[in-house]
Amino acid sequence: MVLQASLKNCLQLSCILRTPKAGFRSATSGSLIIQSTSDDVYQNLAVEDWIHDHMNLENRQVLFLWRNSPAVVIGRHQNPWQECNLRLLRQKNIKLARRRSGGGTVYHDLGNINLTFFTSRKKYERMENLKLVVKALKALRPQLDVHVTDRYDILLDRHYKISGTAAKLGQTTAYHHCTLLCNADKFVLSSVLKSPYKGIKSNATPSVPASVKNLFEEDPSLTCEMLLDAIAEEYATQHQTDHHITLINPADETVLPGINNKTKELQTWEWVYGKTPKFSVSTCFNMVYKDSVLDVKVDIDIKHGRIEVCNIDLPEQWLPPAVCSELVKSLTGSKFCPNETTTLTATLLRVCPQDAELQSRWNLLCENMIMLM
Amino acid sequence: VCIHRVRSCSGIQFIKSKYVCVFDKSALKFSHQQRLFRTSAVSCGQIVQFKLSDIGEGITEVTVKEWYIKEGDSVSQFDSICEVQSDKASVTITSRYDGIIRKLHYNLDEIAYVGKPLVDIEIDASKGVSPEEDVVETPPMSHEEHTHQEIKGHKTLATPAVRRLAMENNIKLSEVVGTGKDNRILKEDILNYLAKQTGAILPPSPKAEIVPPLPKSETVPAAPKDRARKIPVPVSRPIVFSGKDKTEPITGFHKAMVKTMSAALKIPHFGYCDEIDLTQLVQLREELKPVAQIRGVKLSFMPFFIKAASLGLLQYPILNASLDESCQNVTYKASHNIGVAMDTEQGLIVPNVKNVQVCSVFEIASELNRLQSLGSAGQLGTNDLSGGTFTLSNIGTIGGTYAKPVILPPEVAIGALGKIQVLPRFNGKGEVFKAQIMNVSWSADHRIIDGATMARFSNLWKSYLENPASMLLDLK
Numbered sequence: 126m127v128l129q130a131s132l133k134n135c136l137q138l139s140c141i142l143r144t145p146k147a148g149f150r151s152a153t154s155g156s157l158i159i160q161s162t163s164d165d166v167y168q169n170l171a172v173e174d175w176i177h178d179h180m181n182l183e184n185r186q187v188l189f190l191w192r193n194s195p196a197v198v199i200g201r202h203q204n205p206w207q208e209c210n211l212r213l214l215r216q217k218n219i220k221l222a223r224r225r226s227g228g229g230t231v232y233h234d235l236g237n238i239n240l241t242f243f244t245s246r247k248k249y250e251r252m253e254n255l256k257l258v259v260k261a262l263k264a265l266r267p268q269l270d271v272h273v274t275d276r277y278d279i280l281l282d283r284h285y286k287i288s289g290t291a292a293k294l295g296q297t298t299a300y301h302h303c304t305l306l307c308n309a310d311k312f313v314l315s316s317v318l319k320s321p322y323k324g325i326k327s328n329a330t331p332s333v334p335a336s337v338k339n340l341f342e343e344d345p346s347l348t349c350e351m352l353l354d355a356i357a358e359e360y361a362t363q364h365q366t367d368h369h370i371t372l373i374n375p376a377d378e379t380v381l382p383g384i385n386n387k388t389k390e391l392q393t394w395e396w397v398y399g400k401t402p403k404f405s406v407s408t409c410f411n412m413v414y415k416d417s418v419l420d421v422k423v424d425i426d427i428k429h430g431r432i433e434v435c436n437i438d439l440p441e442q443w444l445p446p447a448v449c450s451e452l453v454k455s456l457t458g459s460k461f462c463p464n465e466t467t468t469l470t471a472t473l474l475r476v477c478p479q480d481a482e483l484q485s486r487w488n489l490l491c492e493n494m495i496m497l498m
Numbered sequence: 499v500c501i502h503r504v505r506s507c508s509g510i511q512f513i514k515s516k517y518v519c520v521f522d523k524s525a526l527k528f529s530h531q532q533r534l535f536r537t538s539a540v541s542c543g544q545i546v547q548f549k550l551s552d553i554g555e556g557i558t559e560v561t562v563k564e565w566y567i568k569e570g571d572s573v574s575q576f577d578s579i580c581e582v583q584s585d586k587a588s589v590t591i592t593s594r595y596d597g598i599i600r601k602l603h604y605n606l607d608e609i610a611y612v613g614k615p616l617v618d619i620e621i622d623a624s625k626g627v628s629p630e631e632d633v634v635e636t637p638p639m640s641h642e643e644h645t646h647q648e649i650k651g652h653k654t655l656a657t658p659a660v661r662r663l664a665m666e667n668n669i670k671l672s673e674v675v676g677t678g679k680d681n682r683i684l685k686e687d688i689l690n691y692l693a694k695q696t697g698a699i700l701p702p703s704p705k706a707e708i709v710p711p712l713p714k715s716e717t718v719p720a721a722p723k724d725r726a727r728k729i730p731v732p733v734s735r736p737i738v739f740s741g742k743d744k745t746e747p748i749t750g751f752h753k754a755m756v757k758t759m760s761a762a763l764k765i766p767h768f769g770y771c772d773e774i775d776l777t778q779l780v781q782l783r784e785e786l787k788p789v790a791q792i793r794g795v796k797l798s799f800m801p802f803f804i805k806a807a808s809l810g811l812l813q814y815p816i817l818n819a820s821l822d823e824s825c826q827n828v829t830y831k832a833s834h835n836i837g838v839a840m841d842t843e844q845g846l847i848v849p850n851v852k853n854v855q856v857c858s859v860f861e862i863a864s865e866l867n868r869l870q871s872l873g874s875a876g877q878l879g880t881n882d883l884s885g886g887t888f889t890l891s892n893i894g895t896i897g898g899t900y901a902k903p904v905i906l907p908p909e910v911a912i913g914a915l916g917k918i919q920v921l922p923r924f925n926g927k928g929e930v931f932k933a934q935i936m937n938v939s940w941s942a943d944h945r946i947i948d949g950a951t952m953a954r955f956s957n958l959w960k961s962y963l964e965n966p967a968s969m970l971l972d973l974k
Contacts, residue, residue: 225588228587
């Protein structure tokens with residue numbers, strides 16, 4: 126959605142963003158409001174990284190406005206298996222991203238707006254930013270009962286969470302970003318943020334579940350565009366700068382040199398899944414085979430998203446021990462990922478003894494193992 | 499540009515030394531950021547306790563979430579040391595010093611306290627322990643970084659080229675008077691400084707200064723333009739290639755492939771190749787493509803190749819068989835589960851179309867569509883990937899004509915299809931015409947398949963494809 130933007134501002138921005146830190150002078154040392162033209166979560170997170178790494182924020186601050194197509198975003202030190210229903214995400218083609226800031230897991234779609242406040246490390250101040258947002262909301266709709274809690278959440282009607290916060294501090298710069306629920310799909314939100322995986326033991330940062338509500342439910346005349354505009358206006362006033370929103374394209378290398386590499390890095394398996402702190406899965410499941418039900422106990426240690434240790438406790442002789450140990454040996458070191466495990470086990474099956482009974486047992490066990498991932 | 503100053507310590511008094519320092523002067527590197535890993539235990543510096551600095555917002559404790567370094571690693575100033583978390587904020591702690599990490603004070607997930615030591619760093623004895631002082635060395639910059647990071651405490655404005663010039667000549671930027679805008683240090687300033695030192699007028703180096711293209715901009719713009727005008731490296735300097743070999747363990751799917759392919763090569767393969775004239779098939783497909791499209795299916799050549807193979811297997815069932823491990827028994831498989839090699843991000847995956855012998859060409863096409871979309875989404879199931887009895891590999895979509903495919907156990911045959919080329923051929927009347935030619939390369943298990951069988955199967959398959967109408971006669 127195009128808000129106020131002018132070509133002049135785009136050019137000015139490309140000068141600003143391109144010139145290195147030691148660069149800017151008083152002529153353009155005002156604060157800046159920018160908005161992304163993309164709804165791809167990886168591209169938008171990459172813009173945050175880029176600004177954090179490359180902009181000189183000693184004398185200026187930046188507000189970045191962005192929205193994403195359906196995606197689940199986990200915090201830097203979280204465990205995606207613990208936080209969301211990965212199977213459902215894959216089925217529904219909802220992206221999974223890991224951001225660089227801390228905090229908990231959120232669901233984004235186009236009915237949710239994201240705000241990032243960039244400042245120098247010294248000027249990092251989350252409360253002020255959230256109060257700004259609340260002020261903007263109240264200016265737009267004075268009757269809204271919204272306030273900031275000491276956990277940096279924004280609550281509607283004293284009870285429903287409409288905004289969550291996270292932050293990243295670097296050497297000289299810092300950013301604080303938060304969400305704001307305008308008209309997100311609450312049904313999808315609650316179903317994807319419920320993890321079906323059992324037996325996970327992990328030191329990863331857990332999310333704190335909360336009841337949520339959309340601002341739209343409180344006042345159906347509200348739209349994302351209105352909220353973005355109101356917040357930009359309040360920001361412009363408080364920072365004594367023009368209420369001009371400059372659009373930026375997160376794929377444009379000329380304005381943001383090196384951005385595409387940052388985007389790619391955020392999409393790698395090693396970042397999204399591999400950065401999960403060490404955890405273990407201890408669980409059991411039942412397998413129905415012909416006329417009997419079998420109990421299988423599984424213990425897996427996962428480090429950097431890969432299986433470090435794997436123990437499968439099967440009823441004796443259900444699978445020849447050699448075959449079972451071959452499976453465990455192959456799983457060790459491989460990614461804790463359903464696709465990897467499917468292709469791995471299907472390939473291994475080629476060199477197993479070729480009797481149909483064995484093969485169907487193998488397939489049954491492997492399918493159940495894959496369900497854990 | 500990151501430079502590790504490495505000097506021999508013989509002339510310097512050190513605080514706790516028991517070893518002779520041995521440094522290699524060739525460690526001076528001018529290329530991208532380097533970490534020097536010293537394998538010998540040398541100690542000639544002072545141990546400094548790097549304390550966890552203030553996080554802000556009155557925070558006194560944080561949790562250590564990730565270490566980027568370990569004891570014994572070399573770090574440079576501004577390198578990331580660890581990631582800590584406090585109340586939804588993730589903080590990257592960077593090093594204040596150059597040196598070697600000697601001790602980590604916390605394990606993962608432990609609480610660290612602001613103001614208390616985080617790591618012990620052994621720094622070079624020649625450098626002082628002045629945390630906020632101006633630093634001569636520039637922070638590590640890769641080719642991708644186009645910014646001038648502020649040097650802690652002291653803003654020295656100078657372009658990368660000027661900095662390098664200063665470093666090459668052992669000049670402290672803080673001692674040079676800058677005559678550029680905002681006291682920026684220009685190349686001329688460095689040369690003047692040098693001239694004063696050496697008492698000579700130095701000739702200007704060729705094309706050293708980078709000219710900012712934007713007239714309004716007051717600083718140096720980003721590197722893409724810089725790179726084009728970078729100073730060529732003088733010939734006298736030895737060319738140092740700092741790339742390193744990278745060894746990784748083979749895991750997961752690739753490990754399984756190693757096993758399978760090793761088993762496959764135990765099979766005595768023989769090859770048989772031929773050329774197929776697909777002129778008529780190309781025309782037929784053109785006619786049928788829109789019909790399939792209306793039914794929601796994308797029609798390629800593969801469904802025809804697959805169906806023709808199945809018809810051939812009905813006549814030569816030994817090619818759809820399996821030999822047991824002891825080579826005592828041959829099992830003739832009833833179902834024709836024809837595998838189609840697919841190139842995905844992970845590598846070579848071979849899902850198969852089940853029971854081709856009872857499927858129509860359209861049904862095969864439809865199933866192929868399903869397998870292809872699952873394959874590209876990384877969502878193929880175990881059932882799709884197992885139970886194959888015969889395989890076709892359409893390597894021609896990538897390129898190539900003839901190939902030597904490897905049989906996938908427990909199968910006994912495989913065919914590789916090259917690309918379709920337009921080539922001149924002679925027809926029955928001796929005239930030259932434009933033919934659509936594709937090459938096929940078969941491999942078969944010579945323990946139970948002989949050349950004649952393979953040749954006859956191939957001829958039959960070829961005849962179905964060269965004259966598609968003949969397929970109609972034998973379709974079940």
